[in-house]
Amino acid sequence: MEYYYKKNNAKSRWASFENPLGEKGAAAKGNAGAKGNACYELDPGETVELLNVKGSGIIHRIWMTFSNLSANELRSMRLECFWDQREKPAVSAPVADFFCCGLSYLSPFENELFSSPEGRSFNSFIKMPFVKGARVELTNESDQKNTLFYDIAYTIEPINPENTLYFHAFWNRQNPTKLGKDYEVLPRVSGMGRYLGMNIGYLLNPSCLHTWFGEGEFKIYLDGDRQWPTMAGTGIEDFVGAGWGMKRFINRTQGVLLYEPENDRAAYYRLHTVDPINFEEDIRVTVQQMGIARYDTLMTMIRDGAQVKAVKASVNGHDISLLEPEGKDYSFAHALTPEGLGTRYLFYREDDCSSTAYFYYEKPESTLPPLPEVSKRLIPEKYCGAFQQFVYIDPSEPRVIRCT
Incomplete structure (x- = not known):
């Protein structure tokens, strides 16, 4: 990127609780400018609007963190993005899973599109253009209050609708998967776009005795494929660029955030930023459950x-x-x-799979099913025992937050 190019037609803005509307000259007014509105406490069932801007522009970065970072609290936080004043969200996912943290498991990482520098915050660097407007909402679907800190960096600038694709994210879960039937990372989407990648988490079936679960092949059905795909991998560890099994590693476009066969848990990601997967008619993405x-x-x-x-x-x-x-x-x-x-x-074999698929699409909304209700997103307690995060609400009083 040529940072030194003049771009006088793009106005830079941040939306946060200090200036939720991103208005010029209107930030940090509370408490006479002394950090009056750094955060907001969401009540159970409450929805807060994080961004609402009219006209065209691009979201460049989203950052946020919470006072309670337990896995099921994060699974209960619904993040949604709406483009061009549409009623159906293009992005709808549990907040941590959206930020590439499969199973809402937090650990330090950085890849091409996401990061969590110390394992207790979330960053997205995905470009999200809009033509007529953008709205971002967060809903607390848990039974506990939770405090949110956030900011969204965006520009107000002209966007040509003729050559612009909208960003979408789709979360799915199947518990258990069906024997011999591939798990759908992305159900069929009709139209033109670009598949950007996914993260996926597994709660592995204990009845499979901690054996290797990753022999299944990823399959991508493109532009009219039905019985057989155009693209297929050779195994999960191969799909993320490793080989002969896997362990935790972090790369720019592929990585394994969690692999604990003794605890029947795994989570990994693959981003297609350098190896584009374009579709003109439709796309469907699946993975086999095979050990x-x-x-x-x-x-x-x-x-x-x-x-x-x-x-x-x-x-x-x-x-x-x-x-x-x-x-x-x-x-x-x-x-x-x-x-x-x-x-x-x-x-x-049959396991509990959940995933977030990322893609660009020619329309601001899709026909994909909505996010499942919160009860269908939660992680059983037996898988949560080792999930532990360090959160500093007050620098003088560190707390340990455990999954509940």
């Missing part, structure tokens, strides 16, 4: 009632596709023979 395990482990799962289905056997380096004719007569008993010892199986 891998040795014969004895798989049999233990089945014996204990786990919902699994073997799809491929690997016997001494030779793969047998159990869903193809070659695998029709394959017997699990082969794994008990001397030549079958060490047989591993790929298998469909």
Whole structure:
């Protein structure tokens, strides 16, 4: 970006509780200019308007933090963005999940589009253009009060509607996923746009005995694809640029914020900023729920009632596709023979998946389903035990906030 170019037709503004309307010469008036309105306490059920601007412009950055950063409190905070005076939001997601924190799990990170410098705040750097206006709202759907600090940096400037795409974000959850049916990161959207990426979190099925969950392939159906996609990956760790399993790492366009197989939790992201995925007619994005395990482990799962289905056997380096004719007569008993010892199986499995998909779209609203009610967004307590964040409301009195 050429920072030194003149741009006299763009007016810079911040919206915050010190100046929620972004009016010129109207910020920091409270308490005679001595930090009179730095934050606001949201009551349960309350909606607060963070931005409401008429005309055209671009949102460049959103920052916020809360007094209570527990995972389920964040899952109960609904962030929504409306473009061009439409009634349906283009962005609708739990606040932390929107900011690339899968499972609303906080830890320090920075990538191309988001950051949480110390794991207790949120930043978005996604460009969000609007032609006729923008409105950003936050709703507290929890049963507790929560204090919000925020600011939104934007410019008021001419935007050409003929070559502008609107930013959208879609949150989804399926608990559990359906055996043998791919999880939808982004249901089919018809029209033109660009898929920008996603973050996804897994609460892994304990009945799968902490085995590797990431053999499934990401699939992207483009421009009329129905039965078979145009684009497909080779496994989850490959999809995020790693290989042969994964652990926590942070890169600009791909990373793993959380991987704790012993606690049945994982969260990762992939952003397509350098490898564009454009669509002209429609797009749909899915991922398979597929794991891998040795014969004895798989049999233990089945014996204990786990919902699994073997799809491929690997016997001494030779793969047998159990869903193809070659695998029709394959017997699990082969794994008990001397030549079958060490047989591993790929298998469909069921887990609790939630994700946020990011994309640009030619329209200011879509036909995607609305955000599920708060009860369907919450994280079971057994998965929350290790979630812990340090928050400084008063610098002289640090507090430890735990997920509840």
